[in-house]
Amino acid sequence: MNRRCISVVFLFCILQITKPETFDVIGLDEPIIVTVGDDAVLPCHVVPSTSLEDLEVRWFKLDFTTPVHLYAGKQDRPDLQDKDYRERTELFKNEFPHGNASLKLKKLKASDEGIYTCFIDFKSSYEEAVINLKIGGIGQPPWIHLEGTSSKGVRLACKSDGWYPEPSVQWLDGNQKAANAKPETTHQKDSNGLFTVLTQIDVTSDSMNRFSCLMQNNLLNKAKEARLQIPEIFFPKINVWLIVFWVFVALVIIIIILEIIFHRRKRKRIKELQLFCILEGYKNTEINYHSVNWEEEIELKPENGFWTIGWLGNNLVVNTSDSPHQSLGDVPKKIGVYLSYESQSVSFFNAHTKSHLYTFHGIKFPQKLYPILQISENTSLKICPN
Template sequence: MNRRCISVVFLFCILQIAKPETFDVIGLDEPIIVTVGDDAVLPCHVVPSTSLEDLEVRWFKLDFTTPVHLYAGKQDRPDLQDKDYRERTELFKNEFPHGNASLKLKKVKASDEGIYTCFIDFKSSYEEAVINLKIGGIGQPPWIHLKGTSNKGVRLVCKSDGWYPEPSVQWLDGNQKAANAKPETTHQKDSNGLFTVLTQIDVTSDSMNRFSCLMQNNLLNKAKEARLQIPEIFFPKINVWLIVFWVFVALVIIIIILEIMFHRRNRKRIKELQLFCILEGYKNMEINYPSVTLVKKTDYQEVEVSEDLKSVRWTGKSQPNAEKGLKDRSYVLGTEGFTSGRHYWEVEVIGKGEWNLGIVSDSVNWEEEIELKPENGFWTIGWLGNNLVVNTSDSPRQSIGDVPKKIGVYLSYESQSVSFFNADTKSHLYTFHGIKFPQKLYPILQTSENTSLKICPNSMKGSIVLKY
């Protein structure tokens, strides 16, 4: 029995001897606050105390592999150190026997702010602690000056540099109360990470005409202030008669604008016609306003004409027994064309799909696929790829603006031009100039899915019959 007890006690002693000793690395819970340019000590201790001479002590900020400071193999390793910290860090090696791994960081900069980790490798294990370093910078004494006068009073400007982080800014009056006006403040960071502050405010005269600019670093709880006394002569006086004069001028201008708008509304149609004529250099030439009508000639169902023969829409249907017609049966064109004169009609666009409209030559061979270009006998604009484009020879997708709801087509045979207008805003979209027209021209429409084109009604006599 005694022999068994002795064996148990002996085994217990061996286990206690073999059990590795555990250590804790202690930092600091509260942030360390240091002023720019000063030295900082980041505390780190091993508990229970043990010598660090044969261990690895690593300080790093963000990247473990790029240390702020590294002690390994009984020596510092500046070759592995982050270049921003070289020759600025130091360990207290005389304190190593007592387990002190604190780091001294010299001449701190704004960029040094952040979380640092103290990492110690005990060979059989490792421990670490984190320390939060806060940086504060007190800027230069503010410089305040009078910039000039404005309609709101006198403008004051205050400037100071060398702050970190961004300071709070406050304008005070002669009674050390906040100024009523709202200041405009900007912060600009320099190459050292410090802030230059520029603030300005418009102030009005009071009993003292004394104003101050206060900038405060809330982290360090320190502030700097600049004051300025403004002579009374700089504050503009309010001229009541001048105000009355400008109010009278504004009323006269408003009356004139309303009068112009009233007369424009009464003469709107006349001015629209004059606009189209003046664009060609004529003023008193007669314009024909044809009443465009649509007539179906085949049973082909790709497009469908309404019962009132005034609109056409895309159906996507096809009819096997349809008569031989256009290569692309989504086109619609006039059965009776133009050989002279000036003609104007409007087309309303309904839907968001693609379309084309304009003028086509009678010489087009409809049995072939033909690109919409002037050299092929087409003078059109259209909505393609979410753009309003003009189908020119140079660029078939020359963008000319947003899609209008209603488009005016104006043909002047003798002037050799075709013009397109936004009929809602009465604005010019595009004009084909210098066209050597063939013997006969026809209106043409082309539509696609989700879109219909509608001929707008007018009160003028005349007719154009459209076919497809």
């Protein structure tokens, strides 16, 4: 029994001795922010510390098979390296005995931004860590200039290149407050992945006529600004009295046009009225009938030179004392009048039905005859040609 226990203890000790040691690869949780053109160190350490001289250290970005930097077989392997990183990467080999696998990137470009993986092959296992590298570029000082005048005032333009990522753009007035107008801003990427920014705005005159263009890289929290003061002569002046004058001229023209239209309509109406004779009463009627005495009240009878018919309800009324009322049913809407000097007669017809209404005979006509029309309110009559 004791011998069996001793054997078990001996076997357990052997397993403890042969158990492979485990390692962790530590990177950095926070992103590394570096300016374009500078160098950056991407940290990577093995814990617990162990020598890396006989191990494989591989840094890659997107493709494991195309490394940013590869150390294998106790040497660097630039022949397998991504061509965009050749002669721009370096490992700290003097720190290999302490487990330091950090990578140095030189002369950073905008395209270097991204996620990097530090991969270490321990032969019996492997571990890796990721590093987030962010790149920021500060562009050249903006160039602000006056492009010309516009209907809204003066157009300003501001341009700068060398930014990454796209900067925020703001126009300020002389009091360092945001300009009221909305700018038009475009971004164009160059061959190096950097942005050229062009922004334009229409401004109006204020108390200072001073404007500034502010471009800021929010990643690096750095900005560049350009200022311009515009002479007063470039802003169009508004002459209030000139505006009042032209408004007055416009009103006069409108009044004249309205007067012309009114008088033309009035003359047209007069001409139309000359074709009609409307009697609303018999006193003070201004009509030239040469054979009629208008000084007294006019009675529409043949003895006075009037041969007329009319309607009372649906009954035909003739202005003779011996003619009774005749019931005609519907009142004609169109009356035809036939005058014959030879037969000395005046006849009235229903123009729609071509039926005879009444005829006056034995009339001694004066030299001139005129039509007489009498209507009730809210009605109208029209004389039609044959």
